[in-house]
Structures are given as structure tokens and as C-alpha cells.
Amino acid sequence: MIDRLLSGDLPRGRVLSFLVLAVVLALALAPILFPGQRNLDVAARICVFIVLVASYDLLLGYTGIVSFAHTMFFGIGAYGVAIASVRLGTGWDALAIGLIAALSLSAALALAIGLFSLRVRAIFFAMVTLAVASAFQILASQLSWLTGGEDGLTFRIPAVLTPGFRLSEEPILGVMITGRTLLYWGVFLVSASLFLVMLRMVNAPFGRVLQAIRENDFRAEALGYRTVVYRTSASVLSALIATLAGAMMALWLRYNGPATTLSFSIMVDILLMVVIGGMGSLYGAILGATLFILAQNYLQDLMKQAAAATQGVPLLPELLHPDRWLLWLGVLFVLSVYFFPSGIVGRLRGVER
């Protein structure tokens, strides 16, 4: 059963399996284990980013394609849902229309970029994605009549998914099940399904060819694989999944703007999560995204306490000031890359081999 669900690609290694299982259970039971608006926000963000990071790893880790346009597809999904809800009025039909439009746009863009530039050198593809993504970002903030510009768009979603909705008047298992809780579980289930679909893809004949292309594209061609077709398909699939992740993000936040889904700093975050978790293994996305987002959200709290505790000691409180959290995240990142060049997953698998 588990083997079938995971397409025969189990985490391998006791520590790794334990960590993955722990994260998945914690996310599944987050509304019960970690009540509170902020905690649920973090959990939802982790779910969405696991999907987003895993879909990026499909390109970077499995196929060896460097793209900087991943947040563009993330943003398209988010804008699709947001714009449709604003324009067509709140409702499931608006969400569906927005999502379909977003998926079509993403597929078309990914296909165009792929066919146009994947034939040539990898660095050229990276530059093209960078250019297209920047152009898209500018476009999104300029077309403010449509996108809300820098302010973004706040929108409403169907009432069953809002905090105001109560499943029952009584708490269940000590938790009040609101529309928000339902939405969280929706996000969790969709994320888990998308992850399993990706896991299947990388263990299907298709995914094996992607790895062959990463290893030696010249040889893959000599075997008869048309690498352009495979590379382009991989980038389209990856774009579609990023689009779905974007739609979930917007749905969860009931808001979308350039800074939440399109900005280049999110692209950098994705890169960090892939590398910290471990490239070329989807389980890396689970650990990388979880660790990174936990740090992003709770490191500042931790530092605030540490700074308070070290009051009076010279320099230390200054270094531990919550505003320095990014610096420490950077240090963490450098250390993790230095000590685990193959990411957490690579490290954990390597130890037990």
C-alpha cells in the first residue's frame, strides 16, 4: 500500500523516513496539534512550498535545468484565482475559471520558453527565464487595473472556507472546526496528492529519462531520446504544478500581490529550500521547505528571546537582534551547504549506506 502510494520510492534510511513521517503527520494534524491562527498559517505555507519546491526540483535536481521563472508560474496561479474572484464575483465557478485560465497561460508560456530556448545551452535558458520572469513581474505591477499593482488584490472566497463558517457548534476533539480548518485540510490534501503525483512521475519511464538527460544529454540522444521534447515536457509539468501551488497560496491568504508570489526573493527562497533539502530527491523538498519556513517564521522569536537573555553582554544582543534573522539564515545556509553538499537527504542516505 505504502509502496504503491510512494511509487516504490521510499525515503530510505531510518532517520530520513522518521523525519519525513514526522513532518507529514505534523502537517496532517496541524489544526489539532498546533492551534492558533499563526501556526496554521505557517503549516499551510509549508504545504504549499513543499509542492512548489518539489516541482522546482523536477527541473533542477532531476532534469538539470536551471530556471528562474518558477515564481512566475506560482504568481500566475495566484493571480488567476485572485483576479477571477474579484472580476467574476466570489464563488467556486470563479475559482475554477481562474485556475483553468492560469493553467493554460502557464502551459503556453512554459512551452514557448522551452521550445524557444531549451535546444541551446543551459545558460541561455537560464537567462531567458530570468528575462521573462522580470518582464512578467513588471507587467503585473504596471497593469494595476487588473492586478491591483503593488497593493495586490484582496478577494473573498466561498463561505464554507472562511473562519466564519462552523462545521458544528461544538468543538470536535477539543478543536473548533471552522471553514479555515477545512480549507487547511483541503490545502494539505491537494499538496499531498500533488507530491505523490510528482513522486510517480519521477519513478515513471519519463522521470528516468529526465535523470538520464541530467547525467548525459548527449548519450540520451544517442539512445534515441529527443531531449528537447523531454526537457520541454518537464518544464511544462513543473510550471503547471507551480501554478496549482500559487492558486492554493492565494486561496489561503485570500490575497495576492507581487511580493507574496512573484518576487525574486521567493525564487531565491525556493533555490535555498531545494539545496538545503537535497537536489534530485523529492523528499528533500519536504525537509527543505519545512526547515526553511520554520526558521523564517520562528527564528525571529527565538532570537528575540536570546537577545533578551544576553542583555548586558557586549555585542551579543546586537548580533541576536531579531532584525538580523536573515543574516543568521544566511549563515545556516552556508553551513548546511558546506557540511551537506548533497542536502539533508543526501547526507542522511549517505550515512546509512
Added chain:
Amino acid sequence: MTDAPILESRDLTIRFGGHAAVDGVSCAFSRGTLTAIVGPNGAGKTTYFNLISGQLPATAGQVLLAGEDITRLPAPRRARLGVGRAFQLTNLFPNLSVFENVRLAAQARAGAGLSLFRRADRLTDLADKAMACLERVALAGRREALAATLPHGDQRKLEVAIMLALEPRIFMFDEPTAGMSVDEVPVILDLIRRIKAEGDKTILLVEHKMDVVRSLADRIVVLHNGRLVADGEPAAVIASKVVQEAYLGVAASDG
């Protein structure tokens, strides 16, 4: 044998800048034959192979497969049409297992690469075929090893196993035994003999060792400076003066 040749090159030429690495080579290969291609280092043998299997585009001339012009087809198309290639410089998927290297070739042959949602490890016929190919080159014992970790001789064998799994019509071996230890060489030579014995497979073999060439080849083609300088029965070619000068003298001096 009156069949049209299975493979033919007509005035095949490639220039790198001003230098013609393969220069107007016309040569036809009939089905079921083993042709040795010899010539000193830099003669253009590997480049000639690259033109046939499509790794390099011809500057002029044609390549015909079973009478059809394939000169403009990209390498993957030619591979799917049955042109198999084992490379001189070992050319593997380094961080994939030995088994996976061969399985990928079997999968390419089966045209199964674009299937998105089937599990590759459940395609047992491909796995069986890959194992059979590994057994033929005596590598089955190393199936789990990463290709990059194999010793040189085993990498050469793997290179050959990959071509076997492609089940091509044309087998192109580019110095398959180069750098192999003495006890490994017979495995490959036996294998080539057995492919030849199947009768319908056409083999092109680049090989420096004259005793090997003499014992295996139906015919020898000599390249020198990109040109075809001799072509014929092994005994006659080896005895001819032009070969003695163009090739054997040089080959003898580099050991």
C-alpha cells in the same frame, strides 16, 4: 548477396574550419557483414562514425540506411531507426546504476520513455532485457554499482551492453577493447562473434589490433587523413603496400 546495402556513405565529408576530418568517403556495407575500419590515430574513424550515427552534421555527401537518405536526421531518429553506437570515449550516465544505464537503453528501444504514470520498476520485460544484456558482457554482478565507480574495463563493457539493449540493425564498435585487461578482451570478442553469427546484423568495428581484425572481419576499410585509401578482403588489404605505408608502419610504432 544482391541486396541493396543496408548502410552506405556517399562522398561523406566533414570539415572543421579548413581541415577535412572525413573527406569524400564512399563506402557501402551489406547486411550481415563485419567490416573493420582501420587507420592511424586521427585518421577520421571516430568522426566517420559520428557522421553515420548523427552526432556530427555532414558538410557534404550522404548517409543512406537501407536506401533511405538519413543525412539530415538528428541522432535520436537514427538511433530509433536502428543505428547503434558504442563510443570510444566511454560515454555513460555516471551517477546512475549499471543496471539503470542499460535499462534506459531497453526503454528507449521499447519507445516507452514518454509514459508518465507507470512505474518504471514494474516494466519487468525491460528489466529482464537489461539483465540479459548485462549477462552477455559479464557485468550482471555489478548491477547496483554506479557507472562512474566501475573500473575502466567494466565501463567499456557497459558501453557495449547499452548498445546491445538498443537491439540495433547496425552495431558500431569504436575500439571496444581499448584499455581492457587481457582476460576481459575475449568476452567482448566472443560477443562480437556471436552478434555476427546471428547473420542479419551488420557490424562496423574500429580496431587497432591487427590480429583481432584479421580473425573477425569479412572486409577491411582503411582511412588515412580522412580519405578511404584501401578497401577489400582482409588478407589482401593487410598485404597491400598502401596499407603497410599508411597504417601498419604507424600502428607498429605506437605500440
